[in-house]
Amino acid sequence: MTTNQYFDSFLQDKLDERIANGLYRSLVHATDKIDFSSNDYFGFSRSLSIKNNHTTVYGAGATGSRSITGNSLLAEDTEKIIAQFHGAAAALIFNSGYMANVGLFSCIAAKGDTFISDEYIHASIIDGMRLSYASRLRFKHNDLSDLEKKLGLATGKKIVSVESIYSMDGDEAPLKKIAELCKKHQAILIVDEAHATGVFGDKGEGLVSKYHLTKDVFACTYTFGKAIGLHGAAIAGSHTLRNYLINNARSFIYTTALPPHTYLQIQDAYKALPMADRTKLFQLIAFFREATLSIKQLSFIDSNSAIQGLITGDNFKAKALAEYLFKKGFYVRPILSPTVPAGTERLRICLHTFNTINEIEMLLTEINNHFL
Numbered sequence: 005m006t007t008n009q010y011f012d013s014f015l016q017d018k019l020d021e022r023i024a025n026g027l028y029r030s031l032v033h034a035t036d037k038i039d040f041s042s043n044d045y046f047g048f049s050r051s052l053s054i055k056n057n058h059t060t061v062y063g064a065g066a067t068g069s070r071s072i073t074g075n076s077l078l079a080e081d082t083e084k085i086i087a088q089f090h091g092a093a094a095a096l097i098f099n100s101g102y103m104a105n106v107g108l109f110s111c112i113a114a115k116g117d118t119f120i121s122d123e124y125i126h127a128s129i130i131d132g133m134r135l136s137y138a139s140r141l142r143f144k145h146n147d148l149s150d151l152e153k154k155l156g157l158a159t160g161k162k163i164v165s166v167e168s169i170y171s172m173d174g175d176e177a178p179l180k181k182i183a184e185l186c187k188k189h190q191a192i193l194i195v196d197e198a199h200a201t202g203v204f205g206d207k208g209e210g211l212v213s214k215y216h217l218t219k220d221v222f223a224c225t226y227t228f229g230k231a232i233g234l235h236g237a238a239i240a241g242s243h244t245l246r247n248y249l250i251n252n253a254r255s256f257i258y259t260t261a262l263p264p265h266t267y268l269q270i271q272d273a274y275k276a277l278p279m280a281d282r283t284k285l286f287q288l289i290a291f292f293r294e295a296t297l298s299i300k301q302l303s304f305i306d307s308n309s310a311i312q313g314l315i316t317g318d319n320f321k322a323k324a325l326a327e328y329l330f331k332k333g334f335y336v337r338p339i340l341s342p343t344v345p346a347g348t349e350r351l352r353i354c355l356h357t358f359n360t361i362n363e364i365e366m367l368l369t370e371i372n373n374h375f376l
């Protein structure tokens with residue numbers, strides 16, 4: 005056996021372990037299925053006007069990082085539009101939400117400081133915190149008294165992080181109360197608005213702006229890969245924060261910037277966001293919730309957002325249900341432990357304005373049939 009073959013067999017053993025535990029991930033093609041899985045809540049990624057308007061106007065690539073040759077008035081104007089839209093002083097664009105959070109959390113604190121995050125916080129924030137020398141504390145999901153307890157234990161600068169809408173449960177953080185606690189304990193608050201961007205607020209500004217908390221929140225992450233239907237993300241906050249990130253966030257500094265046409269597409273999407281059919285989305289969410297109330301034997305997560313969860317409590321059951329639905333023409337993904345805590349493995353159902361009441365009814369009928 006060559007060294008390469010030996011190493012390959014070592015990797016295969018690791019994959020076999022995942023298969024045995026029901027954790028094996030494979031890539032799927034699902035373009036012919038009814039989409040109950042993507043985060044494209046308004047179908048923006050399918051919108052031809054956003055897709056094709058600008059692709060030939062500028063060069064194809066950025067040619068370098070923002071700090072070298074990749075900066076442009078286009079990028080900076082886009083950041084001003086984003087900041088204004090969300091009511092922030094400034095914004096800085098990163099190539100993805102993952103990179104935005106990793107960049108921010110890895111450079112914002114130092115040894116002796118303390119991160120305090122909700123136990124369900126997104127992996128990108130966990131990875132960012134892990135790259136920092138600051139300590140980490142977790143509080144129980146949406147549990148204010150546990151948050152207060154952890155604020156009492158924290159040393160140095162205190163940085164609290166939450167998602168306004170949790171990506172796997174779809175539930176909402178009690179933002180106003182969390183902001184009050186942060187104020188009381190002189191902690192800064194960082195809110196990941198990935199799943200609220202475009203969906204909540206009169207124009208889709210997100211929940212921080214909707215609840216008039218912009219001044220109480222130090223920074224927000226807005227992602228473009230979900231309701232905006234594109235790619236990339238921005239951190240919004242003060243001008244000082246923007247300058248600090250330009251100087252310290254390694255996932256901003258050491259990577260080629262987004263291609264020019266992406267900025268134009270982001271601008272188009274931000275123009276379209278106020279007109280996105282939030283009323284229809286919330287009608288579908290209300291219909292889904294009402295319909296699931298009558299299915300007593302199944303355990304749906306309590307969520308008012310486009311993300312709805314059906315707990316199966318087991319990786320194999322979640323996968324079997326998703327595979328059954330796939331065969332029936334629906335694309336819905338199982339979410340397995342350890343991505344979610346053991347015992348809360350689930351089907352993550354995303355609702356979109358392009359879904360119909362009939363499709364929702366068919367989906368729920370098939371879910372019922374599977375369990376009969």
Ligand SMILES: Cc1ncc(COP(=O)(O)O)c(C=O)c1O
Pocket residue numbers: 100101102103105126128167171196198199227228229236237
């Ligand atoms: C809460 C949250 N933050 C950040 C991200 C990362 O965003 P992106 O997909 O743009 O990297 C995601 C996406 O999975 C998310 O759900």
